Amino acid sequence: MNYYWNWSIFFDPAPDGSATYLQMILAGAATTCIIAVFSAAIAIAVGVPMGIAARQSGMVGSAARAYVELFRNIPLLAQMFLWYFVLPELLPRDLQILVKQSPDGPLVLGTLSLGFYSAARICEQVRAALNAIRAGQWQAARALGLRPVQTYRYVLLPRAFRLLIPTMTSEFISIVKNSAVILTIGVMELTASARAMQEYSFQIFESFIAATLLYLMINFVIVAIMSAAEVLSGTEADRSATRTHRGGKHG
């Protein structure tokens, strides 16, 4: 292999206006973090109520299940194009101009797209976690006079969140990785920055090794935070998981 390694490239000035390539690629990482944080927030805010709704009978349940099927069965890339190219055309004229002219338009639409896509996945995880809680817990809460909303708020959701931590960890990591799809609508996130650096400098290995390391760092931070959350909540959850039916014949 005849490759010219040049790690000092990161301290060279970048042609896009950044002081150095290092700053350019770090700015990309920062954009990736912003996309991930807001997408995850949307995914939780939409996905958790949707997971509860999907368990209901009637119109509410059907609507939630239809949402899940729509958003998880279309490739994220196709959804992103729909959000970016088609959705603005459906907006009222003033809003349309705002979205198309704003330099942050692609970032906002891309983040919304990733958030609503991930919400469908979180919905299913919440539904699965709630279904994993025995029916007796629902009955016990109802027998005490708690209303359905109170039963979710004080009994089912606190337990579901403990069950959700491992799958949520994977989901947040997926969101970080899927955020790279946003480069297709022109957002300079981490992968786009690495690609731009490669095109300007021809140092493809250095560019993508830096991007790889930054993705790993971001995801290690997520794993660390979620592990801490698991330990904190696990003080009770571990005991109950192993010993709820201590002394029980039918446990």
Place this chain on the structure above:
Amino acid sequence: MAALIDMKLVSKWYGDLHVLKECTASVTKGEVVVICGPSGSGKSTLIKCLNGLEQIQKGTIIVDGIDLGSPKTDLPALRSRIGMVFQHFELFPHLDVLANLTLAQTKVLRRAKAEAEERAMTLLKRVGLEAKARSYPAQLSGGQQQRVAIARALAMDPVAVLFDEPTSALDPEMISEVLDVMVALAREGTTMVAVTHEMGFARQVADRVIFMDGGEIVEDAPSGGFFEQPQSERARAFLSKILAHTAG
């Protein structure tokens, strides 16, 4: 005396399966009624209908003057006045014992936290577990969990307490500690409806025994009479099996 719980011609189906067939019975204030019968006879289903946890398709159930089937009935409010103890305890594992006892007091009855905790501690003392107030359910034995569950039901100051096989999930050595609490409650005049196979408990404190088989109430008799002279062949067969097992 007017019945506290009154059910008339109650029928229930799960799809095509007819699980309750025109069940009629009543419970007056202060009475202790034991429901027994073979597995699958519908007794657990029947008791869960009494606080509306299970829906019925036909008949009426009136509890403390309130018709459970009426669309105007506020079921959560009614349930808060009927205690229920489950086979698998169903304590909330993410809450400690004290929080298990205060949750519904504060959220449903709107009691102040201090008042709810005081009531909880009084009841924990009564079931002999005041030292476990800060433990989590999974740190307790099955018998202790069930005593906490009884205290949780009593914390709501219910007009009646329903027991759905309260000792069936317990190891033999833990059954008596739960039964002792139930006997004490019965002697204090608590209105109780208990689905149980503990015939010793039934003999000791029950005023009446309801025997079910195949979704029907086959016998409804004063407990003395039921044990000495069961009227139906099915009850005699059931009793001979149960008592032979207990004696053995």
